[in-house]
Amino acid sequence: MSDDRDNLLDRLLRDDARRRLPDEGFTLRVGQALPPRRLRPAWLRPVLVIGSAAVGGVAAWLLAPAGTSLAQGYVDLARLQSLTPSALSALGVAAAMALTAVVLVVEEN
Amino acid sequence: MGERPEPADAQLVLAVVAHDDRKAFARLVERHQSMVRSVLRRLTKGDQGLADDLAQETFLLAWRKLGTFRFDARFSTWLYRITFNAWLSEARKRREVLLDDLDGALPAEEPPQAVPIEKRLDLERALATLSDGERAAIAACYYADLSQLEAAEAIGIPLGTVKTHILRAKAKLRAKLREDSR
Numbered sequence: 044m045s046d047d048r049d050n051l052l053d054r055l056l057r058d059d060a061r062r063r064l065p066d067e068g069f070t071l072r073v074g075q076a077l078p079p080r081r082l083r084p085a086w087l088r089p090v091l092v093i094g095s096a097a098v099g100g101v102a103a104w105l106l107a108p109a110g111t112s113l114a115q116g117y118v119d120l121a122r123l124q125s126l127t128p129s130a131l132s133a134l135g136v137a138a139a140m141a142l143t144a145v146v147l148v149v150e151e152n
Numbered sequence: 153m154g155e156r157p158e159p160a161d162a163q164l165v166l167a168v169v170a171h172d173d174r175k176a177f178a179r180l181v182e183r184h185q186s187m188v189r190s191v192l193r194r195l196t197k198g199d200q201g202l203a204d205d206l207a208q209e210t211f212l213l214a215w216r217k218l219g220t221f222r223f224d225a226r227f228s229t230w231l232y233r234i235t236f237n238a239w240l241s242e243a244r245k246r247r248e249v250l251l252d253d254l255d256g257a258l259p260a261e262e263p264p265q266a267v268p269i270e271k272r273l274d275l276e277r278a279l280a281t282l283s284d285g286e287r288a289a290i291a292a293c294y295y296a297d298l299s300q301l302e303a304a305e306a307i308g309i310p311l312g313t314v315k316t317h318i319l320r321a322k323a324k325l326r327a328k329l330r331e332d333s334r
Contacts, residue, residue, distance in 0.1 A: 052326055056294045059275055064186040069204065073181050073211045080172060 095146045099139020161227035169219050177218075181211050184228060187296055188235050194291040195239045197280035202242070210238045232296040233306045236288065243284070278328040282321050285309070289317035 116133025124130055159167075159179070167176035188210055192203035213234050221230055279287060285307075292303035293314075300318070304311040 049322065049326075052322055052329075055275060056290065060190065060295045060297070062190075064189050066182060066185060069185050069189070069207070070178050070181045073185075073208055074174060074178050076208060076212055077174065077177070077215055080174075 091146050092143060096139055096143045099135065099142050102135050102139065104135075162223055165218060165221055165223075165227060168215075169221075177215060180214075180227070184231055185211075187228060188231065191232065191235055191291045191295045192239060193276075194279055194295055195236075195243075195287055197287075198276050206238045206242055207235070210235045213238065228296065229298060229302050229306065232292065232298060235296075236292070236306055274332055275325075275329075278325050278332070281328055282324055283317075285313070286317045286321035286324070289314050290321050293318060 112129055113133055113136065116127070116129035116131070116136075119125070119127045119130035120133055125134065159176075161180065161183070164173075164176040164180050167173040168180070185207065189203055189207045192206050192210075193200060196203045196206070210231070214231055217234070221227070279290065282290065288307050289303060292298045292306060293300060296303075296306075298306060300314050301311055304314045307314070
């Protein structure tokens with residue numbers, strides 16, 4: 044008896060759950076509430092990343108007088124001598140890398 | 153030339169994530185709106201306006217989080233989790249929600265001569281009398297068609313509690329329906 048009632052209730056719940064609700068414009072309303080389409084073309088991301096790296100590289104090259112070594116720049120920075128040409132060159136490279144990372148993070152989000 | 157087969161949920165998800173394909177997303181909404189809205193109607197005790205607002209919120213959240221969908225679970229299970237959380241956060245704004253509250257005595261088993269439950273059935277009203285946890289378990293296992301284990305994971309309570317909720321909910325429903333049929 045109790046099993047019968049349990050099956051009956053089970054069937055009742057399943058029948059109610061199977062009843063499909065009519066859409067009544069719901070899908071359309073969701074579609075209209077979606078955020079606007081992404082307008083950026085697919086090529087923009089690589090161009091931004093490569094471009095920012097290139098700009099940073101050129102800046103580093105311009106900041107570094109001829110004959111300076113990047114390794115020497117890091118040594119100077121480690122010795123807290125940040126105004127030597129080599130150190131400025133190393134800072135320029137680091138800035139270029141940081142800029143690239145920022146662009147990547149912004150794009151990712 | 154036969155008709156094209158309906159794309160699977162996973163294919164539609166991929167189309168949305170890779171190409172911002174809004175038609176594919178509309179297909180997903182169309183396919184799952186009934187489940188999401190039914191579950192929310194049960195969870196909100198039949199408040200259809202609130203249920204539909206939460207359903208819309210659910211799909212917008214799903215749109216934003218679609219990139220995090222891992223294809224190891226069913227899309228409907230993933231969507232149920234978002235649905236449930238949307239309801240939970242709304243319910244918590246209004247009051248305290250107790251999902252694992254097992255207080256309250258089990259209604260006495262109905263006498264053998266009980267009137268058949270098909271008579272004067274008001275399932276919706278009966279479901280509204282359940283506790284939050286019981287309603288959540290019934291909504292997950294029946295209206296979202298999850299297994300009890302999936303329901304436990306989605307709701308965030310132990311499997312044993314889900315089983316107890318289902319047992320208690322059914323006992324209460326039987327009692328309520330019997331009462332209505334008198």
